[in-house]
Amino acid sequence: MNRTPRAVDVTGLHKRYGDKLAVDGLDLHVDEGEIVAVLGPNGAGKTTTVEVLEGYRHRDSGRVTVLGEDPQAAGRAWRARVGMVLQDVAVGSESTVEELVAHYALFYPAPRDPDEVIAAVGLQEKRKSRARHLSGGQRRRLDVALGVVGRPELLFLDEPTTGFDPEARHAFWELIAGLRADGTTILLTTHYLDEAEHLADRVVVVTGGHVVAEGSPASLGGAAAHRSRVRWLEDGEPREVSTDTPTRIVGDLAARFAALGHAEVPGLQVLRPSLEDVYLELVGTAGRSSTADLEEALR
């Protein structure tokens, strides 16, 4: 087996459905032990990309290596090292939570303890419940339990917290922190910017089937995207300056207004862009998707 330090290595990935190009020259890598979030509006090609990496879909072209193997040719031993939390996937609804987790654990050579996994996803209370009686968020947590019970080295999470209430999302983030501490490599797609900011070592923004930006949540989009904006009122008019040195601008303003006899600069604001601002700018400039998509993306 050709082992590389990169858990996931993708170059020039293309995937077409009919005449629609879903993935268009995407490059992506995830190092061992890293947590990478793929952000992007609906239809950006996130799920297609993840499903190519999971071995569900055959690519049209490009080079793809996942844990040293080509996923579309990989076998059982490879699948034992990879955990997948997919979208729109049911379990036998007449089975209970503990039956399902224990059953899936049997498939793997060195599984986690099913009871501990159920506790880790916060379903102890529901262990005897049949899957069809679970709420949407609880079912998603069961998905996560089934994805990690095999003790994967690499975990794919495709929009794992959709339908979670804020409390469940924070509990889920703690679970991911636990997996990170174990050294699990994680590639997740998400609509939630705060989730990406909280969990990921690196964020990759995808639109139109290719990567438009990547970097740590703080550095995403480069220095220009992180320039602060200083706003104030002068002669009754709003003024705004975009700057890398907001402190100096504010100092200059204070001095100028003091010279005019004002102790305060009217309407003074210093705005630092949130990840959301940076993301919107990136997605907006890289081929605008429909407004509806963006609204959906920013739910």
Next chain:
Amino acid sequence: MTAATLPATGPVRALPSPLRLGLARTAHELRVFSRERDAVFFIFLYPILMLAIFATVFGKQDPFSGTGVDVTFPQYFLPGMIATGVMLSSFQSLAIFIAVERDEGVLKRLRGTPLPASSYFLGKVGQVLVTSLVQTGLLLVVAALMFHVPMPTDAGRWWTFAWVLVLGTAAGSVCGVAFSSVPRSGKSASAVVTPIVLVLQFISGVFFQFDQLPHWMQDVASLFPLKWMAQGMRSVFLPDAAVRFVEPSGSWQHGATAAILAAYLVVGLVLGARTFRWLRRDAG
């Protein structure tokens, strides 16, 4: 969170054997089947109830009076109900449940685990075998105890019983796997599969005496395995002297029965293997 306290890399151990996983799947499939009320009623109990109803309603009549052959109606219906049970437990059950599992994404999820395809199918076969054996056993008990149907006493007839049952179950199972790709969704699966099975029951000598059906209907039924399973089972439970009156061909036709069931087994296997999909059709 507890996951944090668990080591990420366990000891290197071999993957579990496909056979062991096949048995685990069998247990899982049986547990799920037994909880599906629809399945328990319309697949497992249905032939038993039908036998009880038909045998009660027509129990007093003598279908072959004046021929010198002593066959009661319950005795005539039992073979057809056994054949029906085999078809429901194998063909109908797999065609519907695999279609539903595919549509809901259960198959997709399983495909993402190291569970081998062979273990998945072993689980299905194991579930079908156990279900149809228990079902057939119950039919025999009900027929013998409630309706006094005489059970065969010679080994030859039980041998016929065994190969018709096994070949019929195998053929029905592979055809069920192949047919599971026909319904466009899990919701429509039941509506697509059930009428086919019901029509076959009417034309194959399950609810009516086969020899009294119109010839064209007999000819159509002869293209499908249910007629042959029912006929094979009649050769087990009806006296040989009855064959002249019961079968239009005047023979039990064991050779043809074996050949037709085997042909369905082979064709179903080839079609099933070529058409089986883990993902929904619309999934790209």
